[in-house]
Amino acid sequence: MPVIVGVAQVISIGSSSIFHIGDVYKIMPISNAKTYSGAGSFNTGDGLRVYNKFSSTNAYDHDGIDQGNILNA
Template sequence: MPAIVGVAQVISIGSSSIFNIGDVYKIMPISNAKTFSGSGSFNTGDGLNITNYRSATNTTDNDGIDQGNFMNA
């Protein structure tokens, strides 16, 4: 259903964001990321007690090219 939209001010849009005004059938933002994290990095909660004596994160990526996000429609 058509809508009447007034003034819209966009300050910034992220690299994998979508800004839409009006009717739309399908919106598919596509992005990819590679995250390296060590032991205990994503722990959340109240009163955590975490002990990591020796921890190492392997960040070596020998393949050079990862799977792309093309053909994901």
């Protein structure tokens, strides 16, 4: 269905964002990320107490190449 759009001002858009005006069949941004985190890394709150006596995160990636997302359509 056609649409008439007036003025659109875009100040900033992120690297993994989509800005679209008009008809569309499918919009599917694809991205991937690898996150290393140890014990207590993503804790949030007020007055939080975390006791991690012996904690380590193994971030060694021996293969160097992970599965891509080329066919994730």
